[in-house]
Each structure stands twice: as structure tokens, then as C-alpha cells.
Amino acid sequence: MSKKHIRHIVLILLFISALSMIFINSPLSAAEDVTAIQGGDLYTITGGIIKNGIILIEDGKISDIGQNIAIPEKAKVIDAGGKVVMPGLIGVGAEFGVIGYPDINKIADSLDPFDFSVSLALASGITTSMVSTGRPSGDSPIGGITAVIKASYGDVDQMLVKESVVQPVMISNRDWLRKTTFKQNLREAQNYLRKLSEYQQAKGKNKAAEPKKPRDLDAYFRLLRREVPAVIPASTTGDILAALEFVDEFGIRMVLANADEAWIVAEEISKRDVRVIITPRQKRRPNEDISGPSGSTLENAAILKKAGVKFAIIPPSTYFETWGVVGRDMMALPMEAAFAVSGGLDEQTALEAITITAAEIIGVADRVGSLQVGKDADIIILDGHPFHHKTFVETTLINGKVLYEKSKSIYFAHITND
Amino acid sequence: MRNICRYILFCILAGGISIQATAEEIIAIKADRVDTVTSGVIENGIVVIVDGRIKAIGNDVEIPETAELLDMPDKTVFPGLVNPSSRIGLSRPATGGPASNPHYRVIDELYPHQDQYKHVLGAGFTTIGLLPGESGIVRYYSGYGYIFGGRPSPGITGQGAIIRPTGQNPQEMIVAESGFVTIYFQANDKVNSVIKSALDSAKSKTDSTDPKVQPLVDALQGKVPTFVMCNLPGEMLHLFKLLEPYDKMKLVLLAGTETHLIAKELAKRKIPVILPAEINFERNTLNRINVPRMLAEAEVKIALKPESDNVGGHEDFLRKIAELVKSGLNREIAKKAITINPAEMLGIDYRLGSLDVGKDANLLVLSGDPLDVGTTIDKVMIEGKVVHKAPLGETIDE
Numbered sequence: 001m002s003k004k005h006i007r008h009i010v011l012i013l014l015f016i017s018a019l020s021m022i023f024i025n026s027p028l029s030a031a032e033d034v035t036a037i038q039g040g041d042l043y044t045i046t047g048g049i050i051k052n053g054i055i056l057i058e059d060g061k062i063s064d065i066g067q068n069i070a071i072p073e074k075a076k077v078i079d080a081g082g083k084v085v086m087p088g089l090i091g092v093g094a095e096f097g098v099i100g101y102p103d104i105n106k107i108a109d110s111l112d113p114f115d116f117s118v119s120l121a122l123a124s125g126i127t128t129s130m131v132s133t134g135r136p137s138g139d140s141p142i143g144g145i146t147a148v149i150k151a152s153y154g155d156v157d158q159m160l161v162k163e164s165v166v167q168p169v170m171i172s173n174r175d176w177l178r179k180t181t182f183k184q185n186l187r188e189a190q191n192y193l194r195k196l197s198e199y200q201q202a203k204g205k206n207k208a209a210e211p212k213k214p215r216d217l218d219a220y221f222r223l224l225r226r227e228v229p230a231v232i233p234a235s236t237t238g239d240i241l242a243a244l245e246f247v248d249e250f251g252i253r254m255v256l257a258n259a260d261e262a263w264i265v266a267e268e269i270s271k272r273d274v275r276v277i278i279t280p281r282q283k284r285r286p287n288e289d290i291s292g293p294s295g296s297t298l299e300n301a302a303i304l305k306k307a308g309v310k311f312a313i314i315p316p317s318t319y320f321e322t323w324g325v326v327g328r329d330m331m332a333l334p335m336e337a338a339f340a341v342s343g344g345l346d347e348q349t350a351l352e353a354i355t356i357t358a359a360e361i362i363g364v365a366d367r368v369g370s371l372q373v374g375k376d377a378d379i380i381i382l383d384g385h386p387f388h389h390k391t392f393v394e395t396t397l398i399n400g401k402v403l404y405e406k407s408k409s410i411y412f413a414h415i416t417n418d
Numbered sequence: 419m420r421n422i423c424r425y426i427l428f429c430i431l432a433g434g435i436s437i438q439a440t441a442e443e444i445i446a447i448k449a450d451r452v453d454t455v456t457s458g459v460i461e462n463g464i465v466v467i468v469d470g471r472i473k474a475i476g477n478d479v480e481i482p483e484t485a486e487l488l489d490m491p492d493k494t495v496f497p498g499l500v501n502p503s504s505r506i507g508l509s510r511p512a513t514g515g516p517a518s519n520p521h522y523r524v525i526d527e528l529y530p531h532q533d534q535y536k537h538v539l540g541a542g543f544t545t546i547g548l549l550p551g552e553s554g555i556v557r558y559y560s561g562y563g564y565i566f567g568g569r570p571s572p573g574i575t576g577q578g579a580i581i582r583p584t585g586q587n588p589q590e591m592i593v594a595e596s597g598f599v600t601i602y603f604q605a606n607d608k609v610n611s612v613i614k615s616a617l618d619s620a621k622s623k624t625d626s627t628d629p630k631v632q633p634l635v636d637a638l639q640g641k642v643p644t645f646v647m648c649n650l651p652g653e654m655l656h657l658f659k660l661l662e663p664y665d666k667m668k669l670v671l672l673a674g675t676e677t678h679l680i681a682k683e684l685a686k687r688k689i690p691v692i693l694p695a696e697i698n699f700e701r702n703t704l705n706r707i708n709v710p711r712m713l714a715e716a717e718v719k720i721a722l723k724p725e726s727d728n729v730g731g732h733e734d735f736l737r738k739i740a741e742l743v744k745s746g747l748n749r750e751i752a753k754k755a756i757t758i759n760p761a762e763m764l765g766i767d768y769r770l771g772s773l774d775v776g777k778d779a780n781l782l783v784l785s786g787d788p789l790d791v792g793t794t795i796d797k798v799m800i801e802g803k804v805v806h807k808a809p810l811g812e813t814i815d816e
Contacts (some may be wrong), residue, residue: 106607
């Protein structure tokens, strides 16, 4: 090969690299897939409210957020002037997107992206849920499987966020056998784990046999390793305190569901860093047979907040319903949080209870629950304050894609705020 | 391939016998209009039938001297209707958990002596694809994520059969012996693993003596079609994923009422669909939707079947098709969707589904256009023999 040839080749290579540099750095080429939401009040949840802000979305994630951001020329712009922009709501247990076949072992195989409740979730501003199927059967305290899914209508591949996020546990004051079984199994699992770690540390030094793994205790191992929290329905003070025993003895993570009387033992819950799921409007009669305080109060949320307990809020029904009593199902999730506000809770915490705190409880706060750079672009645009009774969801985006527009909705398009 | 060989063998044998026994049986039909479905309408057409097969068709065809002439100046001749998936005349399938039963043959269930078959014949159906396991009529969707009602056992449900609704015993009714393999799919990990392990057991084999494996070998190699019943459009997305590794399979989808939601996916994968002939409501609304039209416009090949699996459903059928055409379904596609398309899906289009030279003379003599609601079916002919004459329900025994 002559020198001339080599020079040619070098020149060509230089030319190619120069070209590629131009393309990589050019804002034009990068802007092909950018969406910008412009002009709304951004309720970021974790970083206050940005008035008249801009959000840039690239590859389904939030790439920039703030007031003075240059919008790339080719970006698709969604005008949110005068609107409220906030992260998609998280309905813990909101029932959508799963075909209800009995006894399934894997939620991912039964997801239905065309489920009608998926469209209703989008219309309600709920973009993420923790769904569960099955429940503890017989005397077993544990059972049921869970997954965090998104309401990505029509796209089954975008639905699943995470599987097996919590361990449902059923123990109750009125059911001594379940509590006993739960405790005994945890002890057995703990013993095994201890022996196993002793064996692994002493490996090669002595001739002790490897401890035999007990059967059917995998769920308990995960609890003891703190991989997932136990979700225990505990509405009375007695049930809550009984559940907390397990935190003290085994150091497991815990979420208390339906915790109507949590306000009475808020300090106890706070001390153990246990999370709570509440329904502020839920009514529970005081128990006249016991001495201390009992029953429900609208101030539940406010008292928990004061004690430093983190909680998520869900409505009385976890379905999406187009019939029956209006305002008590998942279609009115912000209204449930507003009940907590009327019980003395600050608005910010109430918003967190249906976004970031709910995301933390179901283990996906790294991806959803707030407007932050790097998080999934699951965003809703509202025509008013989220807690105002007249507010409608106007637009819902999941992973940067517009999946719902009120103006095209079969249910809500005709309702105007004038 | 085996089918075709068998068929050729049968032709040779049958031919031989007829030469020995009797002279050729020749019929010539002269009608106002002959609708071939595949190659247009022939005005003042002539169909020459020799020994049950169409020998010639056109309007300048010579009528043999020995032919029995049926001169019907004001009638329309149309191919016999093909219902690709039905359980008419069969009992309710057993319910239960997921199972793989490819060795199960629906033909063993058949009771030939039933009035239902006479009525179905009178409604113009000359060919029926019988399904094991499930009727393939799926119209319910999940409300709030739950499926209501008891359902038959999902999994691999067995082998279907192609029959003509006339005959004294199962052998006389069978058009083609080894029909197709049927699967009832549910988006559910247990059903997934049952189907997958059954298919994988047959995947590496080319020939097997195991009756539980051979049907699947044929299905995997595309020798026979595989009919998959699937309720919800969301489930079909799971189905495509499950069957992705088995790319030679000839899939036919027995789909539900919301199939338009995945029309693009079906068109991309070129999967033909069997739908009930009905106008539906968009879910939770009173908005009416014509799903067959939507699929046809997305260039998905469709076959239509009666919306209910009883005599009434079959007798109403042409009126329902007319309704679909009235609300926008292309007329030509509608005609194909009840004749040649279902025949193709059953893998029997080389014999049935249109009026073409060489095909079985399965045809209807109509008083007018098949999609005119006032039209009556005057005669039904299977392989050149008149098996039914109006009024409805009056069947002619030979």
C-alpha cells in the first residue's frame, strides 16, 4: 500500500469522525425524541412547586426540569399553561390490568393492557399500582403474590415494574393459630439462617455438616433478610401492637394496612420505622369494652405525621367503578387525601401520601412518585389544584407517552369547568 | 401433504369404482348469476359437474349431451357456506384445569343422527370445522379484571375435524380426517407451561408413533393448521410471545369481540382471525363497533362464523353478514369471509370454498343475492348431489 493510499484512508476516517461528531452533538438530531411540557405549575413533590416551569422528557425519562430551560427546536411541546403538572398518582392496591385467573404464580403472565380499568386508571391520574392476587389460605399466615404495574394502555411490555414487592401476611387478634404459625416459622427460618452463616464462616475449619434447608420457608427468608416488607392488615390497636412484636423480635420490615386506630399508637409505630396505609374517611366505632382510646378519627393522618410515621392513602374501594356510590373508589384517590387535609394534615404530606410515600412503600420510589431528573416520565396534567373537587385530569403520560386526553375521553370530554 | 395424498388416493379409487359400476354422472346448472367468490360473478353462467366435482364453469361452456340440465334462469349460484369453528351437535365440553390432550379427536364425539345437522344444512352450510373443547364463541370480556362463569379446560384441547353436515355415520360426514390442532389459551403461567412443555416435547421430532406427540409434530411443521382460542386482546399479546419460537406453525385465531384493539399486531404477523358475525358495543358504552370491518380494513384476513352455536345462529347467519356489510364491511370481503377464507384456514381450500374448476360441487341455489335479506335458499348441493330443497328443514334422502 502506497503512502498516498494511507493518506487517503486517514482523510476519509477523519471525515467520518468529524461527521459523526456533528451528528452526536447536534441538538437537532438529539431532539427527535424529546417531549416538553411547558408553562404549568410543577408540583414536583420532592422539590417544591416550580411556577411556570418546563419539563423535558427523553427516552421516557425526565431529562430536565426547571424554569429557564431551552426547549429543543424539534421537541413535541405539550402546553400546560395555567395547569397543574404533577407525578402520576400511585394507588396502592388499585385493581387494574390483571386478568383474574385463580391460582396464578406469576402476575407478569396475566397482565392485560387493554383492561377497561387501565383506561379508567389513566383517566383518574393513577399511573402505578401494586396489584396482588391470592391470599393466605387455611391456617397459613402468608400467601398471595404482588407486583407493581403501570397503566400503560395497549403496551404489555411497559406494564411490569417489579414483581414480589411485598409479602402479604394475615394475622389477627381473633386468630391465634395464624400468629403462632407465623412466629414459629420465622423462628425456624431464623435458626436456619444463623446456622447457615455459622457454617459458611467456619467452612473448611471443622467438619460440621451443612444445615438442612427447611422446606416452604422462602418467604420467611426474604422477610428476615429485609428484602421485602410484610404487609399486615391491622385496624385495631391490639392488632397493630401484636404485629409490632414481630418487628421487635425478628427485625423484619413492616407495613400496616387498614390502620384505622394507628393514631392511638403512633409513637410505637414511629419508633420501629413501620409504614402505614390508611383510609382517612374510614369510620370505626370506639370499643366500649376497653379502657383506653379506640375507634377511628379523621385526624389519623395528621397525628401520624406529627409522630413521624410515613403513610400512604387509599380510598375505601380499590376498584375503578363507573357505577355505585361516587367518590369512594380509586377514581377519587386525591379526594381521599383531601379528607386527611380536612383532618389537619398539611397538603404537601397529603400529596406525598398518594405519590412518593406510596412509591416508597411498594419499593419503586427510585422510578416513580416525583418529578425529578432521571425518573420515569409518568406525569399528569390537571386543570386545577389536585384537591379541588372540580379538578379533572386533562392529560396522562406514562414513560413520556400521552396515553390519556380528557378531550378524547368517552366519559369526561363533555364535562367542562365553565 | 398426507391429506392431499389420501385425497388423491381416494379419487383414484373412487374413479376406478365409478368406471366399473356406472357411467359418469354429469349435471349442468344454468343460472342467472354464478358467484364464484374467487373470480367474480358470471352472468348467465353454466356449471358442469362431473362425479361431484366442477368440470367447467363459465358462460360459453359446452353442455355435454348426457348431462342432466338444471335450468334456473332467475337463480343465483353461490358456494356452500363454511363454518370454520363450531360445536354444533356436540355436548358441553368438560371443565377443569390446564391440560394437554392432543390425542383427543373431536370426531369420536360425533352423533350423526341429529336434526340440528339437517337444519344447518338447510341454512346453507356445507362444511363445518368441529372443535374439541370449546365452541370458539367468545364474547365476554373481563369486568374489573375478572372472568365470569365456568370455563372449559384450557391447554391443548385436541384435534378438530372437518365435516359435512349430512351422512349416516361419522365416516360419511368426514371431509378430511386429520383436521387441525386446537389450543385454548389463557394468559396464565400454568396454561403457558402446559402448552410450552407439550410443544417442546414435539419440537425436536419429525415423526412419532406417540398419539400425544404426532399431532403436535404436524402442527409445529405447519402441515395442519393450529386453531387458538383466546378471549381478550391483551391475552393475544401473551400468546404471540409464547408461540414466537414455533415459527412454522400455521396459526388461526378464534378471537373475541375486542380484537380490533390489536388489528395492527395481527396484520403484522399475518395471522388470520375467525370472528362471530355480529355488531358489538365498545366496552362500557353504547357505541356500536363493527369489528370484522375494522380488522378487514387493517388488512387482517377474516372468516366469519355464526354468533351462536345453535340452529338459530346458523339460520340467521346470512342476515347477520348483510348487517355487517350494511355498516361498512366490504361486500367482497364479506363473501370471502364465509366461503373461501374459512376453507383456507381449515387448509381445505384446494377442495372447497369457491366455485372453481376441480373443486367439490358444494353449492347453494339462491333466489337472489346471498346478502339480500329476502333471499331464500332453494337448493343445497354437496358434491353434486342435492341434499336439501326449500322449504327450510325438508331434506331429501337419496
